[in-house]
Amino acid sequence: MKQGHRTSTSSASEKKPYKSIYKEGYVTPANYITELVFEKRNEAFNSGKCPERFWTDPQYTGPYKGQVIQAGKLLRKYKASWIIKAIKSPEAKYIHKLQDKKFIPIIEKFEKQDKDLTFEETKDIIESKPVKAFGFGKNKLRGL
Numbered sequence: 001m002k003q004g005h006r007t008s009t010s011s012a013s014e015k016k017p018y019k020s021i022y023k024e025g026y027v028t029p030a031n032y033i034t035e036l037v038f039e040k041r042n043e044a045f046n047s048g049k050c051p052e053r054f055w056t057d058p059q060y061t062g063p064y065k066g067q068v069i070q071a072g073k074l075l076r077k078y079k080a081s082w083i084i085k086a087i088k089s090p091e092a093k094y095i096h097k098l099q100d101k102k103f104i105p106i107i108e109k110f111e112k113q114d115k116d117l118t119f120e121e122t123k124d125i126i127e128s129k130p131v132k133a134f135g136f137g138k139n140k141l142r143g144l
Contacts (some may be wrong), residue, residue, distance in 0.1 A: 018080075023053050029080035030071040033098070036087045037067055041096040070098040074107070082110040 012019070018032035019025075021039060038050055038060070051057065055064040074083055086092055086106040095103050 022050055029075055029083075030068050033071040033074075033080065033083055033087065034064060034067040036084065037071075037096065037098060038064070040087065044094075044096060067098055074098060078107050078111060079114075082107050082114065085110045 012026050016026040016028055018027055018029060020027045020032070021035045027035070038054070042050055050060070054060045071083070086103065086109075087095075089106060089110075091106050091109075092103060095106075097103075
């Protein structure tokens with residue numbers, strides 16, 4: 001008898017690193033980004049929190065799929081962390097769709113900040129004074 005391998009949704013994995021807001025378990029970056037957009041949209045329109053597994057409701061199915069597809073397109077070009085920071089940023093307060101043209105410059109701002117930060121870290125490493133290796137140089141025991 002062959003045993004099937006079951007993957008656990010109770011812990012983060014490489015493909016599903018983010019804890020879902022609207023269901024138990026973990027989701028892909030595209031789904032997490034979409035959940036953030038819908039959470040933000042509901043707060044803006046005072047419609048409360050989306051019901052658990054809201055994407056199965058016919059009212060949300062189409063818009064949810066559209067946002068997941070757009071999130072996937074953005075993830076091909078930008079890191080998930082940059083997109084998430086952009087969604088949560090005050091500059092994106094009135095942006096309720098990932099297709100909004102004003103959203104790309106906000107993501108690129110976080111991309112630039114991240115790249116500037118990593119450049120400064122590598123610059124600090126390069127500019128540090130080289131340390132002499134232990135044991136090289138004059139042999140102090142040679143004269144004995």
